[in-house]
Amino acid sequence: MSFWPLPTNLAELLREARRRGPIVEVGGGAGSFVECLGRLGLDAVLLDLMPQPTIGTLAVAGDWSSLPFVRGSLGAAVWANAVRHVSRHDGPDVAEQVWDALSPGGVVVVLEDHPDAQTIAQQNYREVLTLLAGRDPSRGAAVGPQWLRGWADRWGEPVLEAELPNTWSIQDALEPLRWLRARAESGDTVELDRLERRVQSHGMEYGDYWMRAYKKPRGDATL
Ligand SMILES: C[S@@+](CC[C@H](N)C(=O)[O-])C[C@H]1O[C@@H](n2cnc3c(N)ncnc32)[C@H](O)[C@@H]1O
Numbered sequence: 001m002s003f004w005p006l007p008t009n010l011a012e013l014l015r016e017a018r019r020r021g022p023i024v025e026v027g028g029g030a031g032s033f034v035e036c037l038g039r040l041g042l043d044a045v046l047l048d049l050m051p052q053p054t055i056g057t058l059a060v061a062g063d064w065s066s067l068p069f070v071r072g073s074l075g076a077a078v079w080a081n082a083v084r085h086v087s088r089h090d091g092p093d094v095a096e097q098v099w100d101a102l103s104p105g106g107v108v109v110v111l112e113d114h115p116d117a118q119t120i121a122q123q124n125y126r127e128v129l130t131l132l133a134g135r136d137p138s139r140g141a142a143v144g145p146q147w148l149r150g151w152a153d154r155w156g157e158p159v160l161e162a163e164l165p166n167t168w169s170i171q172d173a174l175e176p177l178r179w180l181r182a183r184a185e186s187g188d189t190v191e192l193d194r195l196e197r198r199v200q201s202h203g204m205e206y207g208d209y210w211m212r213a214y215k216k217p218r219g220d221a222t223l
Contacts, residue, residue, distance in 0.1 A: 002168035003036050011040055018042050020103045021075035026064050027082030031057045065090050069101040080111045083148055091151050104218040110152045113166050113206045121205035124198055128176050155214035164209035173204035
């Protein structure tokens with residue numbers, strides 16, 4: 001459970017947001033953030049292209065490019081490890097839709113796990129994300145921290161901001177390299193060979209988390 005324990009100020013912000021409307025985890029995947037909310041006694045909805053929620057989670061199959069929520073209805077929208085998959089092309093529209101779906105006083109929270117690449121193991125992770133994005137440009141995984149911060153800051157001044165230690169470990173660091181190798185053109189494996197040697201020597205690690213939360217002012221209907 002990488003996000004647990006949630007910082008106290010974030011938990012408080014989400015408790016208050018829940019009073020204004022439902023909480024949605026956008027791109028929620030297997031629902032690890034929704035699980036953290038459950039531990040706080042907060043219910044939430046998970047939206048994902050391919051939701052894989054644990055039993056008991058309320059999940060919606062949907063695309064964040066066309067959010068199925070009524071305007072001004074949500075208490076909070078949480079993006080955990082998902083913003084990096086928003087393509088540069090869709091980014092502005094997606095950001096506008098999220099803001100539009102929030103109720104006045106509602107919050108949007110962004111958590112991302114690769115703000116900086118300080119160690120070789122973290123650089124390995126960044127390089128793997130870049131290669132994966134090259135195979136599937138719709139992932140948008142090559143966006144860097146500057147793009148992420150710029151994307152989020154369109155919502156104004158953050159009401160919360162923190163760098164948090166990442167407690168997740170990568171179970172099988174070579175798995176994405178095997179995936180890429182299986183799809184590589186012949187003669188296109190030099191880069192993969194080099195990265196695999198680096199992963200074998202130095203491992204692969206997520207960077208610390210970067211978290212920002214933005215609150216929609218009362219009376220603000222649009223971006
Ligand atoms: C790295 S996973 C993060 C999952 C979860 N938030 C977590 O932290 O464990 C990114 C998720 O975004 C979802 N996703 C990607 N593109 C999407 C889209 N256009 N609409 C909805 N979900 C999408 C993927 O299916 C995937 O579950």
